[in-house]
Amino acid sequence: MNIPLILLIALPFIGGLLVIFPGRFLRVLRWIFGLLTAAGSGVLLVYIFREYQPKIESGFNIWTTANAVGGFQFSISTVSLVIAAAFTLLYLFVLLYAIGYYRKNEDADTEFHTLSLFMLGSSLGLLFTSDIIFIFLFWEIAAVAAWRLIGFERTSTKIAVAGRTILINFFGSALMLVGFMLLVINSGTLDGTFDVSSITFNLSGMGGNMPVLAGVLILAGVFAKSAVIPLYIWVPQAYAASPIPAVALLAGMIENLGLIVFMKVFGGTFTLSGAWQPTLLWIALASSIVAGGAALVVKDFRKILGYSTVSQLAFILAGFALISQSGHVAKGAVVFIIAHGLAKASLLMGYGAVEQKMETRDIMSQGRLLTRFPVLFVGIIIATLSIIGLPPLLGFFPKVDIIFGILNFKPGGILIGVGFILASVFTLLYMLRLISSVFLKGPPPSGESRIRQPVFLSVIVLVLSLTLLAASLGMKSLLNYLGQGG
């Protein structure tokens, strides 16, 4: 048994439950439990990082089947460790932000803290497991937590949006479950008989070519969760309806889970042959361009950021879709998850702070807010440049890596690569439009000089953005570390 790993996954759930009961009576306790959980996870991660030797399998089983093949149900890899660290960091920033964001709203945050901890726990669990049952379990915990958080404010429209979200996600995950079962049947009945004791639920015990039907069904779940065309359709509205800290978690953490499952199933386990890879690349391209185009015309900045997430996650999907061909860890895609998650959370929290102060989120009705929110602006522009993919920020490296991989792909890679360059240009256009119209354009705001920069929130956004800069300095060692796992 790998105690630190068990603790790491269990800790957020324990923290979440602790928040519910004592936190009801004393507000500070919710914050303390949240912070303690984040700190504990951090310590555990550091400990695991120091102990863990790449290439030596390390993990634990909850139960074992009679003739289990493959590795542990829960195991560590360099990739999962790195992403887990990023998720924990993100959670910490969102927690701090939420403390500031809900300062005036006494009762709003019990549920938020519980659910966000459950989100963290399910994300970490999903990262470290390769067992289909546990994947599905954590997947659904995350979906339910997201559902509750999106409808957090309980107005009828918001509940409707939350309902729509959970329906689309549930539609995807139901199909995915069928797909998983097909995989299990496929691998369990190689000799034609169906014997319960020979069933393996562990992905790492499977392999071979991806069965078409199972693959398509699993993709439905992945596409719904990670907002790939055509199932991304819940994202813009969910972004518009949810409280900002929840959206930050959604963008930075939950929406990545689909891609992580994709990596585990499609990249890590089965080989993709025939039409799989070009199809996936084209779908990713379509997703990126459609969402990028939509982001260029909508006026609600939350929706812009929502479409932006869709268009960026497509890059990650493309990155993972290339795994099998190269036989390497899709380092670019992994780093992109981190780069995009941190930057997008930073943007959402930054614009969320603006929204809270200015009480509007129409980008056209604002202007020259730079004078009012200078610190916030610095944080936001760093994140913006990172998402566009400009050096020396973290977003630059993975974007180049993924586009390079696509261009190398045969057949048709050059065409798809040109398409992704176009998608990057879209990113540039809508990000520039967003930041220009909110912060830079137009006359300086007059009148309400009561509006002051929210210092605490601004500093959080700034520090989160600066991690993008800092991380890119350690890029080389990060890539080397990721490479050791492959």
Next chain:
Amino acid sequence: MNWILQSQGFPILVILIPIVGALLAFAIRPIRRYVAILSALATGYFALRLFLGGPGWIQPIPLPEIKAFGITVANSLQADGLSNLILLLISGFAVFIFIYSFYYKGGPRDDWKFFTFALLTYGAANGVALAGSVYVLYFFWGVLLVTVYGLLFYGRGDVEGSARKMFLLNGVADFILLLGLLLLVIYTKDQGAAGQLSYGHAGMGGFKLDSALPILSFVCIGIGALTKAGSFPMHTWIPKAAETAPAQTMAYIPASLDKLLGIYLFVRLCYSLFDISSNTAVQVIFLTIGAVTVLAAVFMALIQKDAIRLLSYHAVSQVGYMILGIASGTLIGIAGGLFHMMNHAIYKSTLFLAGGAVAHRSGETDLNKLGGLARTMPLTFFSFLVAALAISGIPPLNGFFSKWLVYQSFVEMAKTQPVFILFMIAGMFGSVLTLASFLKLTHGIFLGRRPESLSKVKEVGFTKWFPPLVLALVCIAFGVFAYRLPIRYLISPALPAWNGLVVGWFQPLQFVGFIILLVSVGFLIYLAGRAYAPRTRKVFIGAEELTETEMHYSGPHFYSSLKDIKLFNEFYRFASGGSFDIFHYIQGIGKAAGKTLKQLIDETLNEVVKFVRYIFMQAGGGLSRLQTGGLQLYLGWVFLGILILIILLLGGGGNA
């Protein structure tokens, strides 16, 4: 740490010193000006050491490498002749610009932006010049985009508009460049070291443009390079920036740095990477871009009324000559293009700085409101005049000499393909128009009648007249001693394959003698003319004596008549409506595509979701009607269920 002060550390130092300087200038605002000058001097020292040390330095640097699909792109910095030349020039200009910006009284208060971002830009530019592989090049190229974006926020008026325009045009071009560079890596993966920037280095041994991949790569990199250099049609941010940015920014970015880097990359592209003359179609396209750039921009310059804006159009038009020279693919043309790049940076900075000095003193850049400043600002006038003559290609100044080299390449090419002489004619025509527009500019600012409002204008202080004056003297020196100084010591080391031979009759020194002779004859005639003083008469219109102001007809007016010519009229109307502005096209196309995609796909998907929801609601509604809550109905269901079960059990029993 000792190695860093050895020669192999110099490339790192020339990148790091300006960046550290920028951080210092940002953190400790009161010393920002000193920091800037000191960093430029220190960097310049190391750049000079590198230059004197000669080529031959290649070292991997700690950036993550592209390593995928069996291709590894090592990250290296290199200091060959071409890089060294660019490095030296960048530092040289930086020193002058920072001296010039030392006192900027009355300017916007936030000049820390200028110093911080200019220093960052400076460091990144050095990085571009030293890049040995595509990844490093693109890294610094991208940083440059960000820092110039920041730099353009320093100024007056709609700074955001200028900065956004620059960012958008250059950002789009950067992604195209990225595409080109990555394709280059793919194309060169079988060459041992993929993605290096110096393949045909020993001579004109670049790759042939004989299939789709290299051509696509070439065109994409070319677009990136020429956009940076400010060529038509991606130039429109430069005149826009001229409206808001101060003279030193204009002198530093569009006039010197962007030209140096863009043309540097273009030379690398045509000289070290590919052989442009191997594909005539591509070559003609790029030559045409060059010719159109020369002519279109100079036509726009002719009708400008604002001094800085007029200069900014010339910053575009001159790029055309460099493109013409380099895209000719001949060594002499490339040498001419490089030389012209250097010369242009020298005289254009001079012009911007001198023009900026005038604006600084008079607070005015409108040519109709300026005039007659030659007497009160003699040093500035001298620098301006020399640079104006140089840009117009008047011998024996440096601008003439580099254009001469470019023309020679066409003479050479015309031997096999007479058509190419057309490009030379376009260039010469552009030269004439340049001269015309500078006559107007010089007249408008320095000659003619001085308006009342400018009666108190004095010469600017040392930091403002010194840099342009030195640069103007360099213009003369580089023209008169073209073979002895710049060609021998600067251009030849950058182009080792070129033997430095120039065909033709032109000898600068003899020509100077000739000019001096002509000028003395002219002076004699002038003296002779003075002996017979003309009679002066009063001028009347309708028995009213005209005052001097009423008789004044400003120089720029003369040129507005150009607009009235039918053919040009259309052109100018088209151009001033923004129809040449690719910025609007990109924005417009983006918006239109976005709208279409949203309507077509996003909305449709939304409708599908609504429809599915509707179906489920209807189905649910139907089912709920079966559950009214009445006991009889439920009992009925129970009986029905039992009935079905019995039927199933009885019917299936035989098989079980």
